[in-house]
Amino acid sequence: AQSVTQLGSHVSVSEGALVLLRCNYSSSVPPYLFWYVQYPNQGLQLLLKYTTGATLVKGINGFEAEFKKSETSFHLTKPSAHMSDAAEYFCATRAPSGYSTLTFGKGTMLLVSP
Amino acid sequence: EAGVVQSPRYKIIEKKQPVAFWCNPISGHNTLYWYRQNLGQGPELLIRYENEEAVDDSQLPKDRFSAERLKGVDSTLKIQPAELGDSAVYLCASSLDGTGGVHEQYFGPGTRLTVT
Numbered sequence: 001a002q003s004v005t006q007l008g009s010h011v012s013v014s015e016g017a018l019v020l021l022r023c024n025y026s027s028s029v030p031p032y033l034f035w036y037v038q039y040p041n042q043g044l045q046l047l048l049k050y051t052t053g054a055t056l057v058k059g060i061n062g063f064e065a066e067f068k069k070s071e072t073s074f075h076l077t078k079p080s081a082h083m084s085d086a087a088e089y090f091c092a093t094r095a096p097s098g099y100s101t102l103t104f105g106k107g108t109m110l111l112v113s114p
Numbered sequence: 115e116a117g118v119v120q121s122p123r124y125k126i127i128e129k130k131q132p133v134a135f136w137c138n139p140i141s142g143h144n145t146l147y148w149y150r151q152n153l154g155q156g157p158e159l160l161i162r163y164e165n166e167e168a169v170d171d172s173q174l175p176k177d178r179f180s181a182e183r184l185k186g187v188d189s190t191l192k193i194q195p196a197e198l199g200d201s202a203v204y205l206c207a208s209s210l211d212g213t214g215g216v217h218e219q220y221f222g223p224g225t226r227l228t229v230t
Contacts (some may be wrong), residue, residue, distance in 0.1 A: 041223065042223055042224075044207075049218075104158070
């Protein structure tokens with residue numbers, strides 16, 4: 001079974017600072033991995049995904065994530081935080097073959113201060 | 115292109131009352147999902163439809179929850195009777211298909227249900 005663990009329910013950064021949101025996965029085979037963002041009172045929006053190939057994936061809004069098999073991690077980063085990045089971020093995983101359910105982490109709320 | 119539409123956006127009911135949520139997926143998307151998101155948690159799948167067929171409903175509490183997707187387009191999720199523990203956000207999502215390829219799931223804004 002696939003699972004993800006997001007470290008830290010809340011992360012606070014100053015505007016312009018580095019954003020680092022942590023996600024570790026548990027899987028017997030390299031899974032597909034995703035990061036979603038959820039703004040208040042809105043649905044989830046896909047930021048980026050890793051399936052196969054290049055381990056550094058770039059997404060929307062300047063975010064990127066690196067798949068590290070040795071560390072079973074898929075941390076989300078952004079070099080410079082913007083006030084508009086304040087939202088909740090969810091890491092998700094699914095098995096790579098056929099169809100399988102997306103399994104989400106508990107989420108990390110990103111707070112950005114001026 | 116219109117996104118996934120859900121209604122109502124908010125619903126407050128007393129326990130033991132019935133409630134229904136409606137979802138209109140993105141045009142052309144064959145796969146439709148209903149998720150429940152409890153406070154402070156990530157979404158959890160309740161049911162997945164491929165066209166009009168429910169192909170994964172293992173997490174749907176069938177004693178009180180029911181869903182339908184007539185004609186493989188719109189879908190309705192119903193709870194009868196509602197319990198206090200059903201308070202959550204109910205999200206609908208759709209994708210081109212659910213098999214094989216990693217087609218993105220597009221989420222609606224959700225219905226926030228409060229059971230008092």
